[in-house]
Amino acid sequence: MSYDPHAIETRFQSLWNEAGTAEVTEDPTREKFYCLEMFMYPSGKIHMGHVRNYTIGDVVARYQRMRGKNVLHPMGFDAFGLPAENAAIKGGAHPKAWTEANIGTMKQQLSRMGFLYDWSREVRTCDPEYYRWNQWFFIRMFEKGLCYRAKRTVNWCPDCATVLANEQVENGTCWRCHSLVALKEMEQWFLRITKYVQELLDDLDGLSRWPPEVVAMQRNWIGRSEGAFVDFAAEGSATPIRVFTTRLDTIYGATFLVLAPEHPAAAEVTTPDRKAAVEAFRAKVRAQSTHDRSTSKEKEGVFTGAYADNPFSGERLPIYLANFVLMDYGTGAIMSVPAHDQRDFEFAKAYGLPIRVVVQSGGVVEESMTEAVPADGVMEASGPYTGLPNREASVLMAAKAREEGFGEPTVTFRLKDWGISRQRYWGTPIPMIHCPTCGVVPVPEDQLPVLLPEDVAFTGKGESPLASHQGFLNTPCPKCGGPGRRETDTMDTFVDSSWYFFRYCSPKEESVPFEGSAAKYWTPVDFYIGGIEHATMHLIYCRFFTMVLRDLGLVPFAEPVDRLMCQGMVIKDGAKMSKSLGNLVEPDEMIERYGADAVRINILFLSPPWDQLDWKESGAEGAFRFLNRVYALVEEVATDLKGPAEEPAGDVSPLRRKTHQTIAKVTAELDQRLKINTAIASLMELTNAIQAFLPAYGKTPAERFVLREAVGALAAMLSPFAPHAADAMWEMLGQIGFLVDGPWPRFDAAIAKEDEVTLAVQVNGKVRGQITVPSDADAASVLAAAKDNEKVKAHLEGKNVVKEIVVPGRIVTLVVK
């Protein structure tokens, strides 16, 4: 019988299923391992990116399990979201039916890959028993002031007809449909992630097992900036105008103030004669899309006619509005120091405003400046601070501002509160009731979940379908009993995914979001794998949520994930796989052609898990050939291996050494680095070594022992990567049970150790000869052997050896003159 992947795979998949192999329960006597992959959006069918992500996870889960750990390896579906609703608008099925059908297809595809998931723990976020806890968290957060309603300028996607979080705007376009995002004033629900911003930042230092680029992206996204607030008394304004600056030292060089066009004080300070011009400018900016505003770097502004006083110098500074000042960063107002800030410089040049150097970094003269000079230097033209190094002056000036009460040192962040209102149907209803007398009132806990009604019409126009559903809309106020109106917005689906990994611990729990002792046993997640595209979205939100859960007393830690890996993208012919490019590779077709095991091996072997992977069909053929070769080999020797065997004494044979070396190598790789491609390469080497051994195999009990050990270890180590083929081989070898139940083969360092090593001998940095010495030879005898080598001798002729270096097991270097 030759290797028939389909027969083997379907047979073992059903055997694993029948045996309930994947199902696990808490067992305090065993060490746990929580292996998690980002759950799936049920878009229709799986793609190669999923296959890669989940194959890596499956390798880790199976390996840890073979090592004897109690491994939680669940899968679920991020089942709420826009595509389901868009499908309904296009005249398709109801979002619920569409979603369920897709889940059915995708689950089957996952099973065909041989992924060992505990499906008894499956979580679907569109299930009322799941999203009721979103609502429960929402209310808890509302009670703790972590959730609030505010009118804000928000990002509005006209195509999706909904609001987007800052994180969901890419280059001024919608992250899903890429239409231009507009700004709109709306009442929105916000989660106060900014309350945790410092902790989110500080904890990054402890995430040593996260990819550094993800940590860097989060740090960048959080955008901590130290500086100071300074208040400028302004004509026409009762309250002073507060600016944020990181360069307080340059305040004597401020020659004007600039407010964001939307700044609330703008209208107030504007003098009557400037009103028309100011209004025209504000209208113009308002009409611009976010995209236009952020891409046009042209500095434009308008004078308000008003002036403010520099609290340090007493100087009167004109107040402008300008497009380059953003309302949602700092205070929405700045002091402009054209000599030391490039944007201010450009604006000053365009509007003929003065430029004054106050930090001298060497030869800077106003008249000849072509750009701003942000460098450090010595203070000049800065009153009492003149002559000081600017950094020192900055500290003194901040202290002075605080003393005098017109400012203070401060820290600002780029991260904003998380707007979670979505004007869509297919999501978690926000559990709030608007009452004309009591205001906004949470739905009482015993009335959760607020169910999403199913009988709605999908027009795709204007408001969410919920807004016109009378049965949903009208409800009595829980406080006064009077007529109330339900909130019709639903939650951002990133709320769903912020805590799903806790739910897996006790998915059927009905009284709390997750059961305490189960969560205590399984969490935090030991190993998490997913795409890097979630670096500043999901991976920040889930950290934030975990901090909230901690403060609610639900978990004892703040960081949900110990080790994170982001798998690289799967591309084809150098380009991202996409339908429009016509370079999609369908996992099902590949399984059909080569079997799931070969697909798994190919995707694992082609590059390290975190690198980009260019899908090569020839690679799948190679993987198939490899499995075929191993299978045929096991088949060939299986009967003989049942004969008498006896552990050899004395010298270790090369095959035996190779076997133990390979176990050591693969074990180390799976325990630590996870450079899975090299682990597979060493299994290929072991296969080659076994094949090389066979022609001289004399069938003595000692030789049989060595061969059996080699073949058994090979089958076992193949199991995480190609589980079906490995189990089939295990069976041929007369073994009972599944490899995933372990044990993982053990190695003996003494056997793995080479007793002789070949060293290169360098003379003046060039390899001149090779010597073979016992691996435990001392430096003196190694040197003697090196100098005795004929080829080396020729290069030592008539020269003096001035330096001798022996690197044990590596190299000998002689330096001669």
Added chain:
RNA sequence: GCCGAAGUGGCGGAACUGGCAGACGCAGCGGACUCAAAAUCCGCCGUGGGCAACCACUUGGGGGUUCGAGUCCCCCCUUCGGCACCA
């Protein structure tokens, strides 16, 4: 512009903390088996020179540290990713 990752044969990639660059595979070439093909097996396979043993060169480019650099340091180039008028 700022931050991050990376540049190694025809290709994917390997090389642990500085120690024989190119493991393993793909493609290619030659051979065996076959009437033939596929599959399979064996051999060759960085570049240049030489019949040869061997010699020289080679990890994006240039400098440096070192007995020794793909690996460490400085400068530059290229590609990819993130952020981007962030005050």
